[in-house]
Amino acid sequence: MTDIHKPAERRRLSMVDVAAHAGVSVGTVSNVLNRPELVAKPTLRRVRASIKALGFVPNAPARQLRGGASRSVGVMVRDIGNPFFTEVLPGIETRLSQEELLLVLCSSSDSVEKEAYYLQILEQHRVPGILITPAGDDISHLVELRRRGIGMVLLDRPGADSQLCAVAVDNVRGGELAGAHLLSLGHRRIGFLNGPSIVRQCADRRKGLDNAVRAAGLDPGEVVTEVTLPALTPREGEAALERLSLRGGPTALFCVNDTVALGALRGLEQRGVGVPHDMAVMGYDDVEFAAALSPSLTSIRQPKHQLGHAAAELLLTDSRGDAGHWHQEIVFQPELIIRASTGASLSRPGR
Amino acid sequence: MTDIHKPAERRRLSMVDVAAHAGVSVGTVSNVLNRPELVAKPTLRRVRASIKALGFVPNAPARQLRGGASRSVGVMVRDIGNPFFTEVLPGIETRLSQEELLLVLCSSSDSVEKEAYYLQILEQHRVPGILITPAGDDISHLVELRRRGIGMVLLDRPGADSQLCAVAVDNVRGGELAGAHLLSLGHRRIGFLNGPSIVRQCADRRKGLDNAVRAAGLDPGEVVTEVTLPALTPREGEAALERLSLRGGPTALFCVNDTVALGALRGLEQRGVGVPHDMAVMGYDDVEFAAALSPSLTSIRQPKHQLGHAAAELLLTDSRGDAGHWHQEIVFQPELIIRASTGASLSRPGR
DNA sequence: CGCGAGGATTGAAATGTTTCAAATAGTTGG
């Protein structure tokens, strides 16, 4: 007969209480929880009954204090609002939940300081690993964390020369695909709505675009007009149009991601600029909604779910500290998805 | 001169090491960290120098063991892939990060078992609070957790009779708005692409739709044809069209959310059904991309950022266990956003 | 010169686990 008289017990139950209730030692209770095969059947039953009767819930921090690393991994993104991350997250979550790992989500909001702050907290929590899309260009602090024993995998960012594992999509190649596509349609003046060039992905896509222009025997300086947005949101995408002379300016717009393209599309419609006739537009990422936009958006597809899954996988091996594992880099290839917004069957851009 | 000879020290540093290095007791080190005002200036300097020199990082689990509750709150969503949650998350994150709280993200994938599993882990971690969109209809287990001292706030779900705080948008009202809009355009046969009715939001929106139909003096059984989707994804939205006799069937489609509407739009286009002329379509949530779809999507707007922010706020007061705080419910009002997909200026649905 | 006040520091208990060597009980073979 378990009978709780106290209306609201102050102290939470511990294994000591369970042990007393079941008439065994704490060591045995611990064994029931962690190595039940060592415990005799009847004892097992009895202890389990006590646990249930008392409503005992093990204390994870205490466990961890003794045991070592935590069961949560950190995932740091630059902006949770970005649908790209939303589509990568399920891939990560799927893999982590298989390992019964908790996912601690941090958003650096593109601030190096906030990133540093969160990293510090994660280290204090003794997480076994961190999956991160760094806010800044310098990743030496990440290498340092890795050296201190925290698994570290760069997400959507090449590890390059550094000692870090990385999972990325080839952004230079993506930029090339986009550039080549627009050039093949006859465009010779391309507006590039880009993010800040300290963001690696942005810089790489620009590089790819330039490569494509040069490959066509043209001068990037002549062909490409870049507008740098402070943030990759629809609002900024729309606002960026102001800084671009629409008439007599570019005949095509390459947006550094679909979110920006969405804003651009909205803005162009308001200004009565027809897409793709007056202006071709393409995005990047091929997020879920790209195909359903008006007009449907040509984009560069990234295997987002796979990206997340592979990153999680790599993090698992990295944080296990498997011998024989040094840094590894997985690079996925982007894919050009042609849709209406670039009017692929266009003879020559108007005017 | 701090000189580390060991190539890779096994044991991590603890406050004991810092104390030794600085020539003080551990108690003092602790004071430096937690109540620096109690410590004499020179000592403070010395200890801080030692911390830096040794690279000491406090151990959060140990801290918590002594101190009590953790600095992480749980956020349980039904599906991280759903853009609705993506747009709610920033609101939550903003508020939590102000309190220097970590956000542990759990996705129940609409499984009651997975939800229960995660809740158990969160309880073990002694989180001070949980923000949750429950997977099932029964929330008694949540009330129980609350009783055990874990702050609990229902997200996007009315707390109703129960003892829980809740932040929600009035889904019945949303359904009414949608229904009234379609009816006012002359539609008399409405297809409703709904989710499983155990999901509260789905059931409520249906109820609202029926209300609107009745308010117009009509019989919901005649007007509404519901198709129940197993999951609220574009894919399922598209597939659902098969189960609806498009010709001679409904003249309008109400989709339980924008993600489903996106799929429906895609499917209708493939089948050559013109929107809004042959079929009016509306969604729910008014997510970021709704305005830019082809055609732009009429939807029911929910104040998503506010929703997240308010939920986090409520959770903070609830987990502080402030006296004078009992359960509180915040209900936001949805708003009808009319766009092209319902062809608002339509005389009468064709055929 | 002695005393008390008050600031600074210390030492040890307490937190809830896990782990492991040692103790105990139970069983089998001789």
Add this chain to the structure above:
DNA sequence: CCAACTATTTGAAACATTTCAATCCTCGCG
């Protein structure tokens, strides 16, 4: 009936903190 095992169980140390009563100084004042 004992020895030698084996299967269980136990008790205490260890983990890294925080907290708090107790101690130690150092001044200032009478």
